[in-house]
Amino acid sequence: MSRACPAAPALRYRVEVLNLRAHLFEVTLEIDRPAKAQKLALPVWIPGSYLVREFAQHLQHLQAAQGGQPLTVKQLDKHRWQVDNDGQRTLCLRWEVYAFDASVRTAFLDATRGFFNATSLCLMVAGREDEPHSLEIVAGDIPAGWQVATGLTATKVDAAGFGHYLAPHYDELADCPVEMGTFWSGEFSACGVPHRFVVSGAGGWFDGQRLLDDTRRICEQQIRFWHGDGQPPYDRYVFMLHASADGYGGLEHRNSTALIAQRADLPKVRGKDDKPAALKATDGYTTLLGLISHEYFHTWNVKRLRPAEFKRYDYSRENHTELLWFFEGFTSYYDDLILRRAGLIDDATYLNLVTKTINQVQQSPGQRVQSVAQASFDAWTRYYRVGENTPNSTISYYTKGALVAMCLDLTLRAEGHTSLDAVMRALWQRTQGGPMREADLATVLRQLGRRSFVSELAQWVHGTDDLPLASLLAARGAKVHQDKTPLAQRLGLRVSENGGLTVKNVLRGGAGEAAGLAAGDEWLGVEFPPAKRGQPVEAWRVRKLDEIDGLRGLRTMLTALIARDGRLLRCPLTWPIDNAPGTTAMRLTVEDAVKLGAWLA
Structure with a gap:
């Protein structure tokens, strides 16, 4: 629904499809009251994906004018420019962006769909980042039937979603990706909050209603996890999923998420003669639901509750933190656990997913080289730069962080005073859903757990020793097997x-x-x-x-x-001897359903 906009912002972007076949967007920017030496910059990274990606490499034909007269654009470095002007009249800039990266992190455009993050298209106006920004999305040369989906606030749009949107500052503009095309669209309400789900690239066999129903259960479970009967910190939410031949990934945002999944993993419409077993979720669909759960949990854990180092993003360089094990790892712990609590998977399936995570960590020699806190800090140079030596030199803050969360949760539950669920909610209250440090976690653990957890954090987070997984899981009703590895x-x-x-x-x-x-x-x-x-x-x-x-x-x-x-x-x-290190792997099965239920249900 469009909302009234009392006055046009002083910073106005216009994005238009310029050439589908050449994969080009055209972007214009009008700046009222520009600085006499106005500097502009394109981000080098996008929050949530911790790698300098140099988006400026795809920007071309940058031009500037004032009063209809062209001005000189001086490039200052790899991602910054300066335009000298009279400082009074509106400064107009125009440029093109090549968009052919089908990931969730950048921009894409062809005859089938368009997608972009503002960090790939929209130059920041130095010194004006906290002012309102408007964005006009223009159809341009597109096929009939294209629509727009985004988390931005609409101010004046047509039935297809093309038109004017508003962001209160650049951070929100950067945090609201835009999907364009002839996508499937559906809606549901979770705890009274409207949610939209759009899917591009699906076939006619796609069961959209099942995806909506299952996603609603995930959303309701998470809203209640954080707020009980209260309301979440957003008034609407948009899922944007692109189904492709072999893709996978997601990127979280404050009131939306961009997802990529394999087309074969989408739920399929079943015939009237299908047996109940045919309705059981495939492994691929379970993986997709886990991805949805993961990115939605980030709505709280990293987009709002976030590292103190992320209080204000610096888009010009790496933003280091040692806390990705908490924000990505704990989210990875809860993503599948939420599926179990929502009744979308059973105990056995959940334990199979845990088994996979455990063995990924235990079969990586890098766990002896790097702590999960170090892995978090080094994400910019290691996690996204995978090489032949990666398994030997680093550990994933996703998987190891998830196991740290599990160990904390099971320890807290075993001692009978609290759970990690309560710790997460208490952190939200302590920080008012804002920046936090590891010391905040330690304080809440001490308060709710009634003792210090400094030694556990030192050993599990900052050390490289084994986690006490087998004993904790066995005490919680899981049977631990040791199988021969491949x-x-x-x-x-x-x-x-x-x-x-x-x-x-x-x-x-x-x-x-x-x-x-x-x-x-x-x-x-x-x-x-x-x-x-x-x-x-x-x-x-x-x-x-x-x-x-x-x-x-x-x-x-x-x-x-x-x-x-x-x-x-x-x-x-x-040839290896079967009792040598690395020749066995853990496998979990249900031994005591009652004990497991007290944890999982």
Whole structure:
């Protein structure tokens, strides 16, 4: 619904589809009362995705004029410009942005859809960031039937959503992505708050009503988690999901979220003759619901309750914090737990998801190298810059942080005074839904848990020792099994078997490292020593690891024949012993449903 706007803001953006085939948006900006040496800048990163992405690389043809007369635009550095003017008349700027990144972080435009974050399109006006900003979205050269979806406040728009929007400051403009296209759209109410869900890229088999119903259950569960019978800190919410062939990801915002999921993971309309089992959520759909739950939980945990270092974003550089283990990790703990509490998955499915997280952490040698607090601080240089040595040098603040949250929750529950749910709500009250530090968490834990948790935080967050997962989970009604890990893990390798056997990662301390294997090696074959003196060497071509296990029989010594940089090399390899480190993985099943229910339900 459009809302009245008493006066046009002094900062006015206009975004128009310029050329679908060339993937170009045209952006204009009018600045009333400009500075005589007006500086402008495009952000180098977007909040929620902790990597300097250099959005300015896609900006072109920047021009300026005043009173119809062109002015010189001087570039100051990689993302800043200056326009000298008379400081009185309206300053007008125009530029184009190339948009062909289908992620949730930047901008995209083709004949099927358009999407953008203002951080990729809209130059900041230096010194004026806290003033109101208006945004006019113009259809331009688009196919018939396109619509607009965004969390921005509409002031004058048409039935399709094209028209004028208002943001009270640049931060909100940057925090409201825009989806354009012939998307599917549905609505529901959660605890009295209107929610809209738009989906682009879906097929005619897509069951939109099921997605709405399940998402509503997630939203209601989370609103009640934070506020009981109270109201959330927003008056409407928009989910924007793009279904693609193989994508996955999400980016949280204050009253919206942008999502990408595999098209095959969307719920499908069922026929009248389908059996009840056909209605059970697929693994892919469960993953999608977990993503929705994760990004929605961020509405509170990181968009409002946030690191003190994020009190005011600096869009020009990295914004470091050691608290991503809390804001991403604790959110990762609650995303699947909320699915269980909403009745969208059962106990067994939830424990399977926990098992996956535990093994991801325990099978990463980097957990011995880097604490989860260090991983948070280093997110800018490590998490989004994945290389062949990543598993050996770092740990995910998502997965390890989720396990820290679980250990705190189960410890608090075991001691009988409180739970992590109560701690999260108390933090919200303590900070009034605003910036926080680790000391705030420690204080609330001491108050509600009736003792200090400084040692746990030091060991679990700032240390690299194992977490007490097995004992805590067993006490809560989960049965802990130890299974043999896949062959690649027992060899200390991660491999690709797509048409051939290629080494992707060599894990620290494993048999593969001892043999001299390296990332990128093409494993062509294996060679076994003669069974008896005088007999020929036995050599075989291989394309999968399991083939090697079948060929070796009881032999533990072999030579890997590999190709590296055009050279053929021989790497003597001792086959792993089943009781060596890294040869077992945890698996959880339900042992005591009553104890589990006291935690999960």
